[in-house]
Amino acid sequence: MGAAGGPGRVRREAERDKAEDVEEGAMTERSEIVVVGGGPVGACAAYFLATGGASVTLLEKEHEVCPPTSGAHANCGLLVPGDVEPLAAPGALGKGLRWMRDSSSPFYIAPRPSPDLVRWLWLFRAAATSARASAAAPVLRALHVASAALHDELARDHGERWLFHHDGIVQAYEAPEAMAQACEEAEVARSFGVRADVLAESDVRERFPGMRGAVAGGIFFPEDGHLDPMLFTREIAGLAAAAGADVRRGAEAIALEPEADGVRVVTTRGDIVAGQVVLAAGAWTPALSRGLGLRLPIEPAKGYSVDVERPADFPELPLYLGDAHCVLTPLGDALRLGSTLELSGWDMTIRRKRVERLRRAGERVMGIPADGPVRQIWRGPRPVTPDGLPVIGRVPGRERVIVASGHCMLGLSLGPVTGRLVAELAGGARPSLDLAPLSPSRFRS
Numbered sequence: 001m002g003a004a005g006g007p008g009r010v011r012r013e014a015e016r017d018k019a020e021d022v023e024e025g026a027m028t029e030r031s032e033i034v035v036v037g038g039g040p041v042g043a044c045a046a047y048f049l050a051t052g053g054a055s056v057t058l059l060e061k062e063h064e065v066c067p068p069t070s071g072a073h074a075n076c077g078l079l080v081p082g083d084v085e086p087l088a089a090p091g092a093l094g095k096g097l098r099w100m101r102d103s104s105s106p107f108y109i110a111p112r113p114s115p116d117l118v119r120w121l122w123l124f125r126a127a128a129t130s131a132r133a134s135a136a137a138p139v140l141r142a143l144h145v146a147s148a149a150l151h152d153e154l155a156r157d158h159g160e161r162w163l164f165h166h167d168g169i170v171q172a173y174e175a176p177e178a179m180a181q182a183c184e185e186a187e188v189a190r191s192f193g194v195r196a197d198v199l200a201e202s203d204v205r206e207r208f209p210g211m212r213g214a215v216a217g218g219i220f221f222p223e224d225g226h227l228d229p230m231l232f233t234r235e236i237a238g239l240a241a242a243a244g245a246d247v248r249r250g251a252e253a254i255a256l257e258p259e260a261d262g263v264r265v266v267t268t269r270g271d272i273v274a275g276q277v278v279l280a281a282g283a284w285t286p287a288l289s290r291g292l293g294l295r296l297p298i299e300p301a302k303g304y305s306v307d308v309e310r311p312a313d314f315p316e317l318p319l320y321l322g323d324a325h326c327v328l329t330p331l332g333d334a335l336r337l338g339s340t341l342e343l344s345g346w347d348m349t350i351r352r353k354r355v356e357r358l359r360r361a362g363e364r365v366m367g368i369p370a371d372g373p374v375r376q377i378w379r380g381p382r383p384v385t386p387d388g389l390p391v392i393g394r395v396p397g398r399e400r401v402i403v404a405s406g407h408c409m410l411g412l413s414l415g416p417v418t419g420r421l422v423a424e425l426a427g428g429a430r431p432s433l434d435l436a437p438l439s440p441s442r443f444r445s
Helices: 007-024 040-051 092-101 115-127 130-162 176-190 201-207 229-242 282-292 352-366 411-426
Strands: 029-036 056-060 107-109 169-173 197-199 217-221 246-249 253-259 262-267 270-279 299-309 319-321 326-331 334-343 376-384 391-395 398-405
Touching: 029 040, 029 262, 040 056, 040 229, 040 270, 040 398, 040 411, 056 229, 115 130, 115 299, 130 229, 130 411, 169 176, 169 201, 176 217, 197 201, 201 217, 229 246, 229 411, 253 270, 253 282, 253 398, 262 398, 270 282, 270 411, 282 299, 282 376, 282 391, 282 398, 299 352, 319 352, 326 352, 334 352, 334 376, 391 411, 398 411
Parallel strands: 029 056, 029 270, 056 246, 107 334, 169 319, 270 398
Antiparallel strands: 169 217, 197 217, 253 262, 262 270, 299 334, 299 376, 319 326, 326 334, 391 398
16 A cells, blocks of 8 residues: 555565565564554544555554543543634633643643743744634634544444434533624634534523523534544444454554664564554654654643533533533533643643632533532543644655644544545545645644
């Protein structure tokens, strides 16, 4: 496939090379394509590659796909075709700097001496302009629309396995000024083809009868949806295995080394020489890409969630509390409260103030006791790029390596389309979407 030829040819060559290695007593294993990372992006890549006829090995460093330490294990589970505003929106950096003193703020940047963070903030500042945001919006929209269609296709046969619902999301606002700003943002989103319906206070309360306190109104995004991220990722990996992929758990890739006939993937369970490698390791991607001469500005942004018992009157519809920057997602008999963004490097300490902020929002708006029973508190690193766009494409000068990472908080939503694009790249086909804005080399200058 791709740089190495068609799938049948590469498979035959891999089998021949493996046989030669065995005859020579060598221990190096060979694979047509190795996918590094068992998150939603890696699982989707393995699925689309395997169902397309490729011989695939999927590596997950933990002993289960989508483990609690991953950035997708217990996130809010949203599918958001209506989200066309990149992370690097105008004014975002100013808010982040103002919030630096408050460790419970929605966008917290923990002060620390880090050249990587300084570079990331510098690039973020450059991207957080009206012109750059307007250029990024149609790119995100195209990715989201394509991925939503693929989510629907996958769910037609298997969606009950991951609690799939494609019924929309409501964004509600307590303060009139916040609602007014949301209406302006919805108008901008409509200019990119997003469906966004303005809701009066009565409309919001009709959908969420348990809501209390002040409500100025809301926005309904009918194209959006939700699912259980852990169940989705594990089931897609299982479907990839059923299609022939070799899913290996407890196999951590620790280095990528170019070779004349492929890429050597050094793992904790032995080396694999691959015809091509898909680097889908989320926030861990930069550690592996540096060995290829590619310095990706991807920061591990810590997100939080809290699972509580779902109130009996909470509908099968996610609710985003705009003033509090808190998402409430129904997942079976649980309700997940989540969101927030914390740039603190690889410090995975749970800051209790951030958890308490989410719980207070749930109590104030929905009457969920802030000191009530908790099923789970989670935090995990989301891979954020400074311009808010994912990185999808071949590594310049190392064309046998395809990067599929940096999806910010959209890895679950954009997993299927990324997997399909990876399969197209690996197979030598022309990508179905323009990948120029997502190039791994766009940060070099």
